[in-house]
Structure formats: structure tokens, C-alpha cells
Amino acid sequence: MTFYLLQALNGLAYGMLLFLLAAGLSLIFGLMEVVNLAHGGFYMLGAYLALSAVRWTGSFWIAAIAVPLVLGAVGFLLEWEFLRPLYRRTHLDQILLTFGFAFVFSDLARWWWGADVQSLAPPPGLDRSIPLLGTFFPSYRLFVIALGAAMAGGLWLGLGRTRLGAMVRAGVANREMAQALGIDIGLVFTGVFAFGAALAGLAGVIAAPIQGVFPGVDFETLIVTLIVVVVGGLGTLPGSFWGSLLIGEVDTFGKTLVPQMALVVTYLVMAAVLIVRPTGLFGGRPR
């Protein structure tokens, strides 16, 4: 029993990581219907940059603050320079553009950081296991759960209770109408895209001590995140949250109970959700 509870906690930590990724991806989609296939690349770059930043500065916390800022800038550039000129074209063109970038990021990282699996030590103070449920549990994972929950709460408040959040929600609900009311939706989107990239970068930093980082982790993560977003419902924050927790648990238990078939189990859960609710758990009207 204790074993399953600990696995559930592991799944919760993984789910919180997924939420950081899914929230950005889902908001980007909700606003502009662009599926950003480079999102896994942001995550991977976040993890690799954290490795380098910790090597240079010796501090995990500096990395945790600086790296998301760098990735926010990368996201800003990508949106401003490359995606923006494509808005008048089909969504397919934009998706293919981000697909191209995903491969560029993938190879750049392999070139710069090499092909080995690398890992980051948890920051001092969080590198021990603490007694829990009669056994020991890594304190860093509890930190990840707390951080994810805090970010979820912050996002929920930010989207629900601030003027900026209202603009984003208006854009998700009806882009043309929001624009007609005087909201510069292009600028909002640039901001959301950069913010989503920064969140993905943060997820990469936070994940590095748990998951490690290696070539291919970008597409692996992208697929799980896409599953989360599809299960939760595209463009909804609560959907991303509950979808992340569900898929985090399913994936963790899948990997423990049927190691070779974990991905298949996750797909089956997605298929089951889509059969019952084609727009996802929290998805609204069918698009």
C-alpha cells in the first residue's frame, strides 16, 4: 500500500511538471490555434541550460530564475520573427514551421551538450529524503509538487483576477471580438507565447534533477504534453491542470506496472477520454 502511495506522489510530481508545460501549450493554442511543436524543445533547452548555468554559477536557484528568462526571450524571438509573418496563412503552415524549429533545437542541443544522458543534482537542502508514510521520500519531489501547485494557483489568479488575464481570456473566447474591443491581440499572443516558453524552460530546469536530460527528451516530452492538452481540453487552464495530474499518474503507474507499454497505456487513456468527450475533459464547444 505504501508503495502505491509513494508512486502516487511520484505521479503527482510528474503531473506538476507536465502542468508547467501544458499550461503554456494550451494557452498558445487557445489564443491562436497554433500547436507549438517546438514546446518540447523549450523544455529540453531549459534542462540543458540549467546544467550549464549551474556549472557556471554553482547555484541551482540562479539557474531556476535565469533560464526561464532566456527561454522567454527565445520564445519571443521565435514568435516575433518567424510565426508572426505566417498569421495570414493556414494553421498548418505555422505548425510545420514549429516542427522545423523542433528539429533545429534538437540538433543544436546534441551538438552543444553531447549525446549522453546528463543529470543535475538537486539543490542543497532539497537533496535528502525525508521520512514519510513510514519510509523515505525525496524532499525535492515534494518541492516540485508544492511549486507546481503554487504556479497553478498563481496562473489561476493571474488569468481569472487581473486585467491582463481578462485580455487573454477574451482572446481565447473570441479573437475577433476581443480585437474589435481594442485589445492588441497580436501583442497579447506574443506575450503568451514567450510566457509559455519560459514556463516550459522552468519545467526543464525543475525536471533536470528528477528526469535527467538526453537527446530525444524533447519529442518524448512534447508527446506527453500534447496528450495532456488533448485529454484536458485545448485552451483551458483547469483542463491542463487536471489533465496533467491524470496523465502524470497514468504514466508513472504505467512505467511501474507495465514498463514497456507505459506509452501505450497513456494512449489508451487518451483514446478512452476522447471517445467519451471528444473535446477533452474540460473542453467547451466542439471546434
Added chain:
Amino acid sequence: MTRRGAGLALLACGIAGLPFLASSAYLLTVFNIIGLSTIVTLGLILLGSSGQVSLGQAAFYGLGAYGSALLSRDLGWSPWATIAIATAATAGVAYLVGVPTLRLAEHFFVLATLGFGIIVNVLMVQLVDVTGGASGLRDIPGLRIAGVSLAADRAFYYLVWGLALAALLLAQNITSHRTGRALRAILGSEVGAAALGVEVSRYKMQVFVASAAYAALAGGLYAHYIRFISPSPFSLYASLFFLIMAVVGGLTNIWGGLFGAALITILDQVIRAQVPRVFPRVGGEYQTAIYGILLVLIMIFFPSGIVRGALDLGRLLRPVGPEPAKGGSA
């Protein structure tokens, strides 16, 4: 004879004569790869004609290859039969993928093909008992006609290009008749097409299944040509490769598919040969960045393909003269 027919006849003659001009084993292998890639790319272009794109086409290519290789190797069936069976079975798999995803918005389908491509590749590596895992399958029987082996590069050349031309003709037939008009209507506006009575999801399903069958056919041929398969030629990178071939040609342009397959296969050979020479420290694994950049550049500058882009450029550079009476359309 129509212009198209004449063009096709000319192409067939050129293809038939090519091995006599360039007969080295290396060149014939390259031509054979171009032929196989052409078949896969034509499938993607059929799909593109309905405004859809598959990011996991290499999975269907791989299902054709593994299916045919396993059936012929382990059950001793004739490779001709197993290629046909594997192609039909892969088309069935595509149908199953299409049922839940094609009725939803375009994004679901794109994501489903991406996920499908990744999961099939993972299964190829992990189902070691069936697929041999990362080390792959050896001793796949070669193709024979009446006891004569088609293993030689030249014999296979005529087989694969004969099939590629047939695939091209079929694709042209599909896109130039009733189905083609329906597809163009869907490409223009799905809602509009549906309003005019076009059964949008049925046509989309048909071209998707056809595109998977094209890929599986090429995959089956590949398996019995190389006679060894492993998961890596069917990875996500291979899907990117096929996608770029289709995008270079314009994604809806059938002749562009032939051009794209040839251009990218040759480019790949050049990159593999030249990059280590120019940058000795850079290994071969950095090609995908080149293709990623290529995809980005094409999407930005030549969204309707390099051929169309070059034609447009040519039109811009044409000297200005007195406008013909009917002008104004350029």
C-alpha cells in the same frame, strides 16, 4: 495525346533510359531510393490535396516494411503476397487512426499522426521478440519473378520506378476527377465544401488511407530490396524527411512530389558526403538541423513549394512589355 500524357511518356522514357547513362551501383541505389521516396511522397501529396498533413508517415512506411518482412521471413510466404497483405493491413491501421481523429478539427489529426509515428517507432524498438528490437531483422527474402531474382539494383530499379509511375498516374487520376474536385473544395474551405454536399470526412479518410497504402507499399519494397530492416529508417526523422520532400514540391502538386523526392534524396547524399569533408569534427547526425532549417525557410518563403516559388520569381523578373489584351491575371 494530351500535354500531360506526353509529359508522362517523356518521363517514362527518361526513367527507362537512365540506367544506361548512369550505371554505377551507387547511382542505381540512389535512384532506387528516390523511387521509393517518390511513392511515399506521392501519398503525402494526396493527403495534402485535402489540406491535411501527416507528421508520422514513416510509421506507415515502417509498418509496410516490418509487416511484409515478418510474414515472408517467418511464414515463408511469397514477398509479392506479403507486400500486398502488409499494404492492405497498413491501410486498415490508417483507417483505425482516422476514425476518431479525422472528424475532429485539423489539429487533432496532425497531432495524432505525430503521436502515431512516435509510438510505432517505440514499439519497433521495444517489441524485441517480434521486431528484433534495435538490431532489426535480417535475412529478409528478396523479390523474384519466375525464379529470377530482382535483387540486382537494375532489376529493382525498373520494378520500383514502374510502380512509382503507376502510383503517380493513380494519384493524378484521383486528383483530376470527381474526388479531386471534392478535395480542392475541401482545401479551399471545409465548411463550404460540406455546405455544397461534399462528404468531407469520407474524402479525407479516403486520401488518408490511400496515403498510408502508398507508404506501406514503398516500405514493403524497401524491406525486400535492402533485405535488412531496423527501426531507425522509420523514425520521426524519416517522417520529417518525407514531409520535406512533399513540402518542397508544394504539398498539393503531384509532379512536385517527384521533384521533391529527387531533390532531397540527392541533397541528402551530398550532405552525407560533403559535410564531414568541410567540417571534419561535425558528425553525420546534424543533418536533421539542416532539414529543420530547410522546412522553416520553405514555410516562410515558398509555402507553395520551391517549383511554384521559382516560377513566381521568374514571373517577377520577366521584362515589362505591352500588356496582352486579356492580361491582368498574372
